[in-house]
Amino acid sequence: LLPILLHQFIYRKATPTTLPSFLLIGPSGAGKTAFLTLTERKVVAQTHTSTAPLAIEVLLPEDHTPQSSHYRSPGDPAYERSRRFLLNDTPGHGKLRHFATTQLANPTNVRGIIFVVDAATVAEEAGLNETAEYLHDVLLALQKRYTGATTSKGPKEIPVLIAANKMDLFTALPPHLVTQQLEKAISEVRQSRAKGLKDSGAALSGEEEGLDEEREWLGEGGEGNFEFGQMEEVGTTVTVHGGHVIGGDGADVKGWYEWIASHL
Template identity: 80%
Template sequence: MVFTFLLAVLLPILLHQFLYRKAAPTTLPTFLLIGPSGAGKTAFLTLAERKAVAQTHTSTAPLTIQALLPDGHTPSSSHYRSPGDPAYERSRRFLLVDTPGHGKLRHFATSRLANPSNVRGIVFVVDAASVAEEPGLNETAAYLHDVLLALQKRYTGAKTSKGPKEIPVLIAANKMDLFTALPPNLVKLQLEKAISEVRKSKAKGLKDSGVAIGAEDDGLDEEREWLGEGGEGSFEFGQMEEAGTGVVVKGGNVVGGNGVHVGDWFEWIADLL
């Protein structure tokens, strides 16, 4: 009787301990902050971590923080959960990874894109005032082109017919409080036009190199890595849906005289949690 009693009591405890240790710890969903220097990535990261705006400096290395979705934003997976439910609180947590925007340090971002394990989405932060001028627009478009092309390669290079999990992109048009900032719809149009030019210049360079080495057209076509639909005509963000990547543009500002306005960005994150 003693043996039976001990077995009945200890067996569930031992089984629980065994299963608990064998189970892999839950990894929080990750969002990558990508964009050129000075766009406001680190400022947004600080806001998400501290719930307050703080002075920031140019990043030289990636920085990962654990953030909590602000009050008023409900994760899509918890619309029917009570706020007092522990699962509801867990669903509000996510990781935010800030990557340096300097041209020589962008390999931190590209390396994560090559193997985006547990990446739920990408927040590409742009300076809405900077893209109103040609130098800022060209730099932003070139970087965004490379990011979208990396996501497209990931999709087209999948070894299964199902394809990899979709990684949507939010173009966070920051600094909307500035007088010279473009509205989100114009930011979208300007970036699409600039990316079309980037695509043309890369195509021309590829063709020139092909002619220089005497490559045949068929071989040259195999080497082409066009962004969007075949590389012909104008580029539109809607073309990325064929590569499993939805792209949206939402305006906001992390710092401003009239306060912080990043609710649309957090709402986009909430929809993916």
């Protein structure tokens, strides 16, 4: 027994602990860097256009309790440890998105994805479409990760928070409309992607074509509307919470931290 315990002890010591992490994803200008800065320093500084992914170790604010620590008391070292996590900021520019996709393909201890949306931008068609395309691709990457898994249990689930930001602006859509508009626009994205595949797949045999289409179709089959609830089947719960990082009487991102806490 002793050698086994000793081995476990040494092994444990040698295993580097990776902090739970959350990926910040979303179109450029949505407010990812602002949120990161707020969480890191409690004040929002001027942000720059990010060109490289950035992982920052942060603490869950005191007024939220990590799910894993509900039975621990503040002051317990384990409680303090459980409030630590990494926020991975990913660049939002089209060409730099592969950073985000790479992290999706090989996530280490990723507890969730925070997809930041500018709720004022999605009130207009161009902004809505850009956001919906990006979100469609992120959700499809998660779906493929799930359906492509080789273990019988399926991979660990990765929930998505849609952080509907900039609620301080009067042009911002309220969260329920952000949800509706995005679901509608994503339905259109998947329709046009499917059509693109069909057009380009003329040379494939019927069977191959069918397989390909199935793999690239987000959510359930059928021609109906896409709904975020369809992602449950592939291990992803999508939640929408409104908030604002700046403006109003200061930041209001309680809903986002509460969501983080529930996955920490």
